[in-house]
Structure formats: C-alpha cells, structure tokens
Amino acid sequence: MNERDSEILSQVLLDHGYHENGDMDSADLVILNTCTIRAKAEQKVMSLLGALRKCKERKPDMKICVAGCVAQQEGERLLQRMPHVDVVMGTQNIYEIDYLIDKVNATGKPVVATDMSRDFRIPAFLPQAHPTPAKEKYPTRSFKRFVTIMQGCDNYCAYCVVPYTRGREISRNPEDIIEEIRVLADQGIKEITLLGQNVNSYGMQSQDTPLPCSFPQLLHRIAAIQGLRRLRFTTSHPKDLSDELISCFGDIKILCPQFHLPVQSGSDAILQRMNRKYTVARYLERVEKLWQIRPDLALTTDMIIGFPGETDADFALTMDLLERARFHGSFSFKYSDRPGVRSAGFSGKIPEKVKTERLALYQKRQDEISLERNRAYVDTLQELMVESADDNGFQGRTGTNHIVHVEGRTELRPGEFAVVKIIHAGQHSLKGKLHPQGELRVIKNLFL
Numbered sequence: 001m002n003e004r005d006s007e008i009l010s011q012v013l014l015d016h017g018y019h020e021n022g023d024m025d026s027a028d029l030v031i032l033n034t035c036t037i038r039a040k041a042e043q044k045v046m047s048l049l050g051a052l053r054k055c056k057e058r059k060p061d062m063k064i065c066v067a068g069c070v071a072q073q074e075g076e077r078l079l080q081r082m083p084h085v086d087v088v089m090g091t092q093n094i095y096e097i098d099y100l101i102d103k104v105n106a107t108g109k110p111v112v113a114t115d116m117s118r119d120f121r122i123p124a125f126l127p128q129a130h131p132t133p134a135k136e137k138y139p140t141r142s143f144k145r146f147v148t149i150m151q152g153c154d155n156y157c158a159y160c161v162v163p164y165t166r167g168r169e170i171s172r173n174p175e176d177i178i179e180e181i182r183v184l185a186d187q188g189i190k191e192i193t194l195l196g197q198n199v200n201s202y203g204m205q206s207q208d209t210p211l212p213c214s215f216p217q218l219l220h221r222i223a224a225i226q227g228l229r230r231l232r233f234t235t236s237h238p239k240d241l242s243d244e245l246i247s248c249f250g251d252i253k254i255l256c257p258q259f260h261l262p263v264q265s266g267s268d269a270i271l272q273r274m275n276r277k278y279t280v281a282r283y284l285e286r287v288e289k290l291w292q293i294r295p296d297l298a299l300t301t302d303m304i305i306g307f308p309g310e311t312d313a314d315f316a317l318t319m320d321l322l323e324r325a326r327f328h329g330s331f332s333f334k335y336s337d338r339p340g341v342r343s344a345g346f347s348g349k350i351p352e353k354v355k356t357e358r359l360a361l362y363q364k365r366q367d368e369i370s371l372e373r374n375r376a377y378v379d380t381l382q383e384l385m386v387e388s389a390d391d392n393g394f395q396g397r398t399g400t401n402h403i404v405h406v407e408g409r410t411e412l413r414p415g416e417f418a419v420v421k422i423i424h425a426g427q428h429s430l431k432g433k434l435h436p437q438g439e440l441r442v443i444k445n446l447f448l
Contacts, residue, residue: 001195002068004146006033008125009067009097016098025055029063029101034070036161039336045070049082056084063104065089065097069165073339075114083110090114091151091166095123116167122151124176126183143385143415144191144230145184149177149218153197155237157264158275158343159304159335162197171203174213178221185227190415191385192222194233200240216244223252229417230385230399232256238263239277241286249294256399257294261287262302266321267314270307273346280321287325298373298400299325303332305362306355309348310335315358322365328373328400329428330366334359367427374425377402381419381435386412396420403429410434 009031010020021027030052035041049066056062065087066078072090079085086104089097093113100111127145152167153160181192196202202215213221223231231254238261248255261283265271268279290297303318322330334355337344384396384404393407396418404420412418420432 001146001148001151001197002033002035004148004195005068005091005094006031007127007146009033009094011125011127012095012097013101016101024052025059027062029065030055031065031067031097032070034066034068036069036073036165036338038333039338042070046081049085053082053084063087063101065101067091067094067097069161072114072116072165073161076112079110079112086110088112088114090116092116092120095125118168120167120170122148122170122172122176124173124179126180127187143189143387144193145189146193146195147177147180147184148172148195149199150196150202154201155198155239155277156275156342158273158346159307159338159341161338161341164340166197169198169201169204174203174218174221177218178225181222181228182225185225188227188415190228191230191232192228194218194222194231196233197235198237198240199233200236200242200245204240214244216242216248219245219248219252219255223254228254230254230256232258232401234260236261238283238286243289246286246289246293249290249297256401257297258300258399258401259290259297260300260302263321263325264302264304265307265310265314266318267310268317270310270314273309274304274307274343280317284321284324296400298328298402300329300331300401301325301327303330303362304335305332305359306335306350308335308343308346308350310350310358319362319365322362322369326369326373327366329370330362332359332362332366371425371427374402374427374430377422377430378425380422382422382430382432384418384420384432386414386416386418389413394418398430404432405429406432406434408434 018029024030032045032048034045052064056064063086064084066085067089068091071078071088075088078088087100087110089100090113096113100113103111150169150171152169153162154169156163184192199215202218203213219231249257263283264274264276266280271279287299382398382404384398386394386396388395389410389412391409393405394410394412396404398404404422406420419435421435422430422432424431
C-alpha cells in the first residue's frame with residue numbers, strides 16, 4: 001500500500017511541476033513514505049532523517065516531507081525531534097501534497113497535516129501512464145500495478161497500529177475502482193494486485209450503508225475487464241474469509257492461485273489474547289476448503305513470535321500449525337511493542353533472547369518446508385509473466401507468485417508470457433528453461 005501511495009504522491013507532484021530524481025543530494029524535495037508496523041521500520045526512518053539533516057545543511061532550500069504511518073503516529077512530536085523536516089503528512093493527506101508544499105514555500109514554516117476523519121473518502125484518482133526510468137533498458141513495472149480498494153481496519157488486533165495510523169475501514173466506490181483498472185488495462189497493464197488492510201471486508205463497514213458490491217462481486221467485475229491476464233489481492237483476515245470468496249478461486253480464471261492468509265499464532269490462547277476472532281481449527285478448515293477448490297494454490301502467512309504471554313507450549317502449537325499447514329512461505333517476526341496498542345500494556349513480556357531463539361527455530365523449519373514445497377514444482381510446466389530481461393536471460397513469476405530464473409538469450413520482454421519447465425528448486429526461487437509449449441500440470445497439495 002505504501003508503494004501505491006508513493007505512486008500517487010509522485011503523480012500529484014508531476015502535475016505540480018516536479019519529476020522523480022534518484023539522487024537525494026540534488027533533489028529539491030525528499031519524501032519519506034513511512035511504515036510503523038514494526039519498531040525496526042520506524043528506527044530506519046529516524047536514522048535516514050538524521051542523514052538528511054546534513055543534506056539540508058548543504059542545500060538549505062531542500063524540502064523534506066515525512067508521510068505515512070510514522071507521520072500519522074508522531075505528528076508534532078516529529079518536528080520536535082527533527083526540526084529540519086518541513087512537512088509531516090498523515091495517511092489521509094497524501095492527495096494534498098502539492099498544497100502543503102506550496103504552504104511551506106509561502107510561509108517558510110513547517111506544516112503538520114495529520115487530521116483523520118471518519119467521513120474521509122478515498123478520492124477517484126485515475127492513473128497516468130507509468131513513466132519508464134531512463135536507466136532501465138527493459139522496464140519492470142510497466143505491466144503490473146497496485147490498486148487500493150480500501151484502507152484502514154476495524155478489527156483492533158491487540159498488537160496492531162493500523163486502526164490508529166490508517167483509520168477505520170473505508171472502501172472505495174466500486175465504479176471508481178473499475179474505471180481505474182480499465183484505464184490501466186488500456187495502457188497495457190497485464191496484472192493487478194488489489195490492496196487493503198482487510199480486503200475480505202470490502203464494502204462491509206458497519207458505520208455506513210454497505211456498498212452495493214461485495215469483495216467477491218468486485219473480483220468478478222474486475223475479471224471481466226478486457227486485457228487483464230492476472231489478478232491478485234492482499235491482505236485477508238481469516239475471520240472474514242467467506243465461502244463465496246473461496247469459490248472465486250475456482251470460478252475466476254485470471255485469479256492467481258496464491259493466497260496470503262495471516263494466522264499470527266498457532267495457539268488459540270494467544271489468538272484470543274491478540275483479539276484475532278478465530279481459532280486454529282477454523283483457520284485450518286478455511287485453508288482445507290481453499291485447497292479443495294484450488295489444489296495448486298500456494299499459501300503464505302504472517303507469524304508473530306514471542307507475543308506477550310506466549311509459553312513454550314504456545315510456541316510448540318505454532319510449530320505444530322506450521323507442520324500441518326505446510327505454508328509455502330511465512331513473513332515471521334519477533335513481537336515488538338507499538339505505541340498506543342493494547343498489547344504494549346500486557347504482562348508476560350517475552351525476553352529478547354527467547355524470542356530470538358524461537359524465531360530462529362520457526363524460520364529454519366519454514367525454510368525446510370519451503371524448499372520441499374518448491375521441489376514439487378520440478379519437472380512441471382509453468383506459465384511465467386516476464387518481469388525483467390537482459391542479454392543473459394530473464395526472470396518471471398508464476399501464478400503462485402514464485403520467482404523463476406531462466407538463462408539464455410531471449411526476445412521476451414517484461415509483461416510477456418512464456419511456458420517454462422522447472423529444472424531446479426531453491427528455498428526462495430526456482431530455475432527453469434524455456435519450453436516451446438505445454439499444458440500446466442497441477443501440483444498435488446501436501447496439506448496434512
């Protein structure tokens with residue numbers, strides 16, 4: 001979502017006379033579009049702002065803007081810590097970047113814009129053609145794009161800052177979404193990824209009259225747009241994973257067989273403490289149904305290790321879930337307190353050493369399972385969408401979101417499709433060779 005927000009910021013500024021520049025030292029305006037979901041991301045922001053202080057000393061007219069979740073979270077406090085910052089801009093204010101910069105130029109004073117309104121509506125924002133950086137021989141982003149369909153969250157998981165930094169759930173008008181994707185398809189975009197903190201609940205806000213379009217209905221409407229070859233979405237909450245949405249994986253041809261379904265823990269006691277509103281049994285029941293509908297679906301997840309109160313027995317249950325679900329991959333992290341969330345005040349904090357040891361055990365086993373999963377693709381034929389190419393070969397991505405490297409000279413270019421035979425599997429990618437033609441074989445599911 002931050003990547004899509006950055007594209008919007010760039011487009012607004014392009015209309016205002018700015019153009020992107022990869023050299024920070026010579027830039028007139030530097031924007032840090034930030035994340036605060038984990039403490040490490042926030043620390044990187046503060047470190048970079050410290051380095052930018054020296055840039056601004058050399059070039060006093062440079063303007064520095066901090067956008068996104070750190071800006072929303074810190075507000076005025078950020079200016080107190082970093083007085084060389086000119087604009088602090090929250091998550092609902094990115095469409096005002098041109099106005100805010102003009103205000104700084106006119107007054108010579110920094111601006112903080114972090115107001116958050118329940119009445120906020122995501123503007124209709126038709127995309128321009130994505131410019132190709134001159135340094136790239138073959139463009140890598142001219143064939144796929146992100147489209148935000150909603151933002152914010154109403155779930156209030158105990159550890160999560162999103163409801164505070166992104167606000168309550170707000171769904172975009174479905175007609176605006178359809179029109180944006182139609183424009184992108186007309187520009188030659190082949191793959192769309194729909195974005196939201198919880199896409200499953202699109203159109204279900206309790207505060208407003210529900211939109212006349214559910215998420216499964218939206219998927220069907222998007223799939224009918226001419227020119228699209230692939231459709232993805234992220235992220236989903238297990239409690240809102242309906243049978244209707246699961247059926248979309250069997251009914252919609254261009255919906256990729258890939259699902260990211262964060263579980264966060266394998267212990268019901270910890271899930272309850274996290275306020276996740278489902279059990280491990282319910283999660284596995286949903287996963288089993290997904291694989292019944294689409295046996296070749298690749299499943300990935302998020303896992304928080306060392307949540308307050310996590311006992312050795314709780315962690316053992318997480319490892320057991322990993323063995324049962326055999327995720328194709330996991331984004332796994334040590335728990336860290338975030339400002340303002342309920343879990344920051346929980347007792348039973350886990351020592352850092354214990355969290356580190358548990359995370360290492362989890363990641364080691366996940367890497368082993370990922371390799372086993374990937375080896376199941378060897379000797380199969382896979383359709384790739386080419387993402388990058390040079391004189392030595394090309395790299396593409398399968399519908400299951402696996403990266404495949406193919407050696408050898410080719411005329412293929414990014415955005416084109418090819419059938420390859422998988423000849424080698426690693427933990428995080430595959431190798432293939434170009435195949436003249438072939439039917440895709442379904443990978444047998446390894447769910448236990």
